[in-house]
Amino acid sequence: MRIELIKRPQRSALFSVVSPFIALGLTVVVGAIMFALLGKNPVMALYYYFIDPLLEVWSWHELAIKAAPLILIGVGLAICFRSNNWNIGAEGQLIIGAIVGSIIPVMFPDFQTWLTLPLMLLMGIVGGAAYGAIPAFLKTRFNTNEILTSLMLVYVAQLVLDWVVRGPWRDPKGFNFPQTIQFSPAATLPEIMPMSGRANWGFVFAIVAALLLWFMLSRMLKGFEVRVLGQSPRAGRFAGFSSSRMVFFAFLISGGLAGLAGISEVSGAIGKLQPTISPGYGFTAIIVAFLGRLNPLGIIFSGLLLALTYLGGEAAQISLGVSDKVVRAFQGILLFFVLAADTLILYRIRLVRPVAKTMETAPSPAPVEVTHGNA
């Protein structure tokens, strides 16, 4: 017996909306089973995971800090994925953005004016976008697979960061520890509400970026172009859209936003460059983008939800002594169910039984080739 996936002629509008919630529900159920197997009370565990971090104001700030890069990167990736460009290298674009943005505070620490921070942010965006342009160029010029090139460039970026913080940019007073000097206050992204917590303006950037991209995707011609070229490049060509310019557009937007996330993280939350500046935000943002159904508004919520799993993981660790690895397991389970639910919206499952060869020659109705569907 084998299993075949057959494309559905039509997507259920209802389940397109409901599926993330189904996925989340299934994740919670499997998570509860996992906790039970670990010998922990599943109700308590889920309470610490999803509720405890929401009970205090400072924790909301922490949530915003954690969610900001996920949302920023996630909305950029939504443009990429919608237009059928598979940018897996946001982590690298984040790192290069952080490095380029840090040129000012590290190499010109005395340059402290109101211009310092805007310039840093701008350079961060430019750095990330430029790094994103590499796979875009390779794809349009040499027809390389952007999944591979963008992913491999992540490792290059990590090594570049490693080199600058151990080599030319190392803090001379830092006891040889691999890190740059602490950024000056003029180069530090301010906190939104210093009275109640330490969330910085990075979160505001994330929300603004999400709103702008939502507007573009749903209300502007460019957004229409993104969707058309993503769903049917041929139809896009008939409409006069250039698919190679779209490749660049998608990579520059998502690279620039990842770069902004990088410099915001470094300037706002860390305050210096060090060998590791991101716990894999660029990769987690892929989950965020899909969980948010590639819709910028949905991504705001999915970003907050993923951020919650990090904080909840810590709460559960402190209170119940579960391993920190559970966080990763949770995120993996969540992505699995999201993708599975998506697959079932687009396809239905058919079990094919091996029958006697002579019998049943009448072909089952061939799956209808749907040209207007979502590939």
Added chain:
Amino acid sequence: MKKTMIALAAAAAMASLTAGAQAQEKLKACWVYVGPIGDFGYSYQHDQGRLQVEKELGDKVETSYLENVPEGPDSDRAFERLAREGCKIIFGTSFGFMDSMVKVAAKFPDIKFEHATGYKKSDNLAIYNARFYEGRYILGQIAAKESKKGLAGYIVSFPIPEVVMGINSFMLGAQSVNPDFKIKIVWVNSWFDPGKEADAAKALFDQGADIIVQHTDSTAALQVAEERGLKGFGQSSDMAKFAPKAQMTAIVDDWAPYYLERVKAALDGSWKTSDTWGGIKDGEVVMSPYANMSDETKKMAEETEAKIKGGWNPFTGPVMKQDGSEFLKDGQVADDATLLGMNFYVKGVDDKLPQ
């Protein structure tokens, strides 16, 4: 269904509230580790100290910990969270937590913070460390005596003073036995990366070393030595069960006495900020049983250990720097400030300090 869920959630919330109320009678002591407690090295030893506190002080304390905490915004949050969860004394065990701890300690003046291997101190932030270099001198002597090729491979993490001090002390010990002894150094740029550590060990053995020394936390390098029938030393923890034929001894960090003392002080209100740097004499650095070596070597190691226990410092002149200039005059002993800022090699180290 929905009702039961709400009821359950409410029950859970109640349970956590009552748990919180009970905890107020106990002192809550908390730890933040940079690695997993299952590394069987550095973080593992700190956690053993925590467990000892739990065992000896019983129901007077309650402990909890966070493991695998990255240095940076995540460690800021980890300390802040523990402070808000009601921990009264918080130990941070990695150098890289320094800035996070300084920040959070300033914000919570009533909570006591203890930072291992750092150098920033305040009224509610104490620092503590162990004189691992004392043990490294003994390792150097053993290596020089037992190596047939006069060459040891040395796997190291970051070129910070702590690590440089260890290399120098090892070298001085080795030179006291064999003035021509050589080491080859590989920087793996991580405290805990079993894959990289194993690769480094293989490369060093391939280049002719027959003894491996490490300043990284996993058991990987020793396991490579075990496979190849060569020798090495454990780090932080007694790793004999991972390499029964290869481990000659290990520098074991015993944090339990310090943790006990400090938690007791927090309990009876006598806690004050301090700067503690204990060594073999204080029982903070312990040499695990000498094994897989000749009786003669063992005797020498025990004598040196006794000498250090008696107050002798491995950094006693005459000692030359790598470039040939004088570091310590005959009979001069290096002071702690010099050791804690050490950023040069002693003579005979065939490596360039990453600059």
